Amino acid sequence: MGSLKSFEDLYSKLFRIKASDSDTVRNEKILNILLIVLFFINILFVIFILFITGFRHIEDPELMTLITISGFMFLAIFIIFIVNRYTSTSIASIFFLLFLIIIIISSDRPEELVSGRSLISWVIPVILGSFLIKPIASTIIATIEIFIIRIIALLYGLPVSIPSLFVLFFISLIIWFSARTLNNTMSFLSKSRKKYERAYQRINFYKDIFTHDIGNILQNLQSSVDLFQLYWNEPKKVEDIKEILNIFNSQVKRAEKLITNVKRISDIEDERTKIKNVNVLSILKKVISQINILYKSKNLEINLSSYKERNILVKANDFLLDVFDNILSNAVIHNKNTPKKIMIKISEVLEKNQEYVKFEIMDNGVGIESSMKKKIFERGPIKIEAKRGIGLGLPICKKIIDLYKGKIWVEDRIEGQPNKGSNFIILIPKT
Template structure:
């Protein structure tokens, strides 16, 4: 072979050798790159698994044994690990089958879930994410999730963890409460229609005496349309001859006083009319006066024609009956949703008492106690509203039997003794009113005895005009500054949370109806004596033991 050809061949072989070496080098670099990538992925996975399974005790110890479902997932929502509660709740076992949490989300909440996941990735935590999901058995559940990212040792997010709370029952209860509220609104609308068409003028005013509501009867009486009355001061709209009286009565409403009075007014047509106004304060949910309500009866004809007094009395009687019916309706409308709320609170306690800590259980018990107090308050208000308006029955009443019935009704602790030195009289009176009278005072006496040996004593004496009763106790006593105030509605002394502040105001109303007086003698730390009298002419005494 010519030397020239040999050199060409040698150069070709050299180029081939260099090309092969270069290819081997590139292959080696690529292989190393692949190896490094695989090793990196392996290390990342190992760090993640150590977080979940081995070294990350702050994750396991804090959450793996909690009662609520706990889930660890990767950043694509693939489940890595769960506790036993999550297995039972979701119906999936991550050790046996792959699971992606997004597949459990109800379609209506899917977009919201994607957006919430983005928030988690950006912020690092997610609070109160609420959605509807499906379990493995296709059972719909409402859940609330609080989640946070898990970071590796370099501070980079590698997974996420979350605690799931089943709020299905809470959502059902919320839905039921909403339905009850809707029902109550419907009832209120129905009774608003009744008020709008009643034959008496009804007006509600706020604390500034601005008219907030006027029914059609009042509009007819005054000659003004409702639009002309709303948010206007009563005294600015109506020309009232005795304005000072109206202003004084308005101030009394702010103090909780209810009464009736007559005013001379001039209607829109300039005609003089005489109105009987029965006014009462209105209260907000905190039992604070928020304004007043007035029922207006036009007395013009009665003023001009005195011989129609009997007809006036009939109308007043109907007015009182209407007020009583209104009080009963309001009581029913308030108690109906209250009973529902009480039932819901009981269900919540029964269903969740094993999952709640001591504070949670105490809070539910406190809710039930407050509901019971509200029920007692509503009943007390109803009794108060009828104490002075309902007719007095006339039956033979043995006061000894009344006291015995009260003993069987109220709770009297073993350390409190009841003493009646001599027999009480038999009278002709209203049995229910007599029982209310004695029971409210005796209950008050028993409730304020803190001694190891308590005593409640019932005494009776008479003079020419009155029967005088005294109910004495050796309780804590009442400071002198409260001796008159305690007979006002919603006034109570001491820290007894079960007291509604209504009982003694009922006592005052009943005693007033029997043309008597009620007062107390008391010394703090010694005890209290409640005294009240009733007119003997009104009770027709049949027997009085001496």
């Protein structure tokens, strides 16, 4: 069962073309399909030759030549596959087209190649080149083929069929125009699909907010109204009535915060291209100052350790303030210890040739259970049983960091002990 699943995964990765595939991935899979077709054709050719000869004349020079050519074909197919898989699809496509042209030249007589009777064979690389490389490649390949035909004609002293050369080049122009039109259409459809997918996700997002968050607020308000009506005429319930009014007030504030967060998400999406160089140290110090003022009575200790004392520039925007504010606020609110300690460490890291500024925001709070470490960044009707009620905050943070092409995740402050506090890690591309 496991081997079948592995085979399905391999098949999907190498050959199955999906609507969501990029142009490069799609071309890579098309080339893989063409290579596997050639591979099996070559196998059938060898089996056919051996079957016809009855496996008796293996040492016949002509038969040995055919088998040797087949061996070289297997080798060429393997090399092109490796290049396509591990280096560049464009380079692999060029090798493949050259390979096809060599097959065409070696599989027909010179008279056929220059007279126009092999026109269909010459057209095949022209068609494939327009899709595997670029539409304009069709005319380039046709020009190269015309040059090769002229060389063959000169070498063998044969007359060239000028009309067939004209037809070949004219066909290449038609293929170029058709491939370019098809590429533009596919690009438009891909953009439209992504646009409608985003719209669909946004609709589901707002639907979730209204069915889950707003519904929960309204339910709390309705329960408070019912209690208020029950206690209204009872003088002894004055304290209870005050508590009910506090609930009213807290739910209204909760609704206001929810509306602010939803608007923030809309603003983030609108600001998708407005990334600039920002001094992250300045932003972080501003947030720390605000948190210290806001939670002055909370016995709070915030320590900042940075590899540089000023001017740490990253590719971000003003929304970065929201990220730090959200994480630091959660570290204070969901911490029952005294004092409440937050340690912020800033360093540099290199990942896949990209330099990042790394932020580690560690607290001594209640921590986050291992099963929730990924879910807290997701937005959906998830019933979170963790000790930290996050709401919309961290999904917004994730959205902002994704906008910067950065990364955000959470670990245990002390590995293997989630109840000893959290360590939020953020990577933002350095300028």
